[in-house]
Amino acid sequence: MALRPQLDLVPAYHFTEQSCTIKLDQNESPFELPDHLQEALFERLKGVALNRYPELNAHSLRKHLAEYLNWSPDGMVISGGSNILIQALVVAAGLGQQVLTVKPSFSVYSLEANILGTDLVEIPLEEDFSLPKNQLIERLKRGKGVFFLANPAAPTANLFEKADIIELAEAAKDNWLMVIDEAYHQFSKTDYSFLIKDYPHIVCLRTFSKAFGLGGVRLGYALMADKVAEQVQKTVLPFSISGLQLAIGEFMLEHQDLIRQNLELILQERERLYQNLGQIKKIKAYPSQANFFLLRVPDAASLYKGMLEHSICIRRQDHLPLLEGCVRVSVGKPEENDAFLSALSKLLG
Numbered sequence: 371m372a373l374r375p376q377l378d379l380v381p382a383y384h385f386t387e388q389s390c391t392i393k394l395d396q397n398e399s400p401f402e403l404p405d406h407l408q409e410a411l412f413e414r415l416k417g418v419a420l421n422r423y424p425e426l427n428a429h430s431l432r433k434h435l436a437e438y439l440n441w442s443p444d445g446m447v448i449s450g451g452s453n454i455l456i457q458a459l460v461v462a463a464g465l466g467q468q469v470l471t472v473k474p475s476f477s478v479y480s481l482e483a484n485i486l487g488t489d490l491v492e493i494p495l496e497e498d499f500s501l502p503k504n505q506l507i508e509r510l511k512r513g514k515g516v517f518f519l520a521n522p523a524a525p526t527a528n529l530f531e532k533a534d535i536i537e538l539a540e541a542a543k544d545n546w547l548m549v550i551d552e553a554y555h556q557f558s559k560t561d562y563s564f565l566i567k568d569y570p571h572i573v574c575l576r577t578f579s580k581a582f583g584l585g586g587v588r589l590g591y592a593l594m595a596d597k598v599a600e601q602v603q604k605t606v607l608p609f610s611i612s613g614l615q616l617a618i619g620e621f622m623l624e625h626q627d628l629i630r631q632n633l634e635l636i637l638q639e640r641e642r643l644y645q646n647l648g649q650i651k652k653i654k655a656y657p658s659q660a661n662f663f664l665l666r667v668p669d670a671a672s673l674y675k676g677m678l679e680h681s682i683c684i685r686r687q688d689h690l691p692l693l694e695g696c697v698r699v700s701v702g703k704p705e706e707n708d709a710f711l712s713a714l715s716k717l718l719g
């Protein structure tokens with residue numbers, strides 16, 4: 371067989387799909403579009419010519435995003451989900467070099483490094499989930515490639531220290547593309563794109579899948595210096611975002627009020643959940659700057675199974691380093707969070 375033998379050694383992306391009434395296992399937005407907006411969107415989609423190829427490099431959506439973010443449309447690359455951009459950035463800066471990240475972190479960084487046969491270096495986070503800054507600096511000083519850092523972090527839901535990020539940016543500037551993955555940045559109200567002006571080796575990765583509520587549509591983008599975007603764009607396959615995806619992305623950008631309103635509700639619910647979880651002695655809820663919680667529980671496997679019996683999906687994380695006994699739970703709608711809290715008190719007795 372002509373397949374590359376190393377593929378055999380790469381475990382496939384791991385996710386067990388369960389059918390539950392309450393889905394708290396993928397850090398999604400729990401909010402559907404209201405009916406009147408859904409109708410308006412479907413009307414808009416009728417105008418998409420399905421027989422024609424979409425725009426080559428999503429220039430209309432880039433233009434709208436550029437206005438919304440006050441960013442240069444030429445310093446932006448759009449893709450069908452930020453996962454695709456992770457792959458593109460490994461191709462752009464990591465092939466034949468290194469992929470550096472921390473662990474635990476978002477699994478697609480290491481997945482792509484392994485699939486593309488790139489040397490992968492994962493440095494464990496400190497016990498309190500802060501950055502292993504000195505070890506990272508040491509690696510940055512002697513290597514070359516692409517460095518991924520999710521901030522807010524996943525699955526630990528914390529923010530890293532700003533001073534540490536800037537020190538790492540400084541250490542990375544000669545030989546690394548440094549990717550700050552801001553998939554959850556609306557939930558922490560942080561934005562590191564201001565660094566790109568002084569550090570053009572930084573890329574801020576974003577997604578429409580979380581605060582924008584479009585996980586099912588598949589849209590992501592990255593902000594970077596114009597000259598970096600010109601090169602990175604080449605690594606995203608031509609015509610790989612459909613006209614339907616582009617039209618939906620533009621439609622959502624026109625409905626910022628709804629997005630802001632949904633965001634505020636998630637932030638309120640996050641606070642309410644944290645207060646309630648703090649009352650339960652048998653678990654530890656880590657503070658969250660994202661739209662999900664990491665919980666340390668007495669037995670992750672039995673809690674996962676027990677929640678399924680209540681038709682609630684959560685995600686086990688207990689296979690990951692530092693995360694023994696941990697599960698991850700998205701912040702849902704108020705009634706979903708109530709159902710989760712009530713199932714939790716029943717299951718933990």
Ligand SMILES: Cc1ncc(COP(=O)(O)O)c(C=O)c1O
Nearest residue numbers: 451452453476524553577579590
């Ligand atoms: C940190 C992080 N980055 C990127 C992604 C992928 O997002 P997308 O849906 O845009 O591929 C996720 C999804 O959960 C994530 O947690």
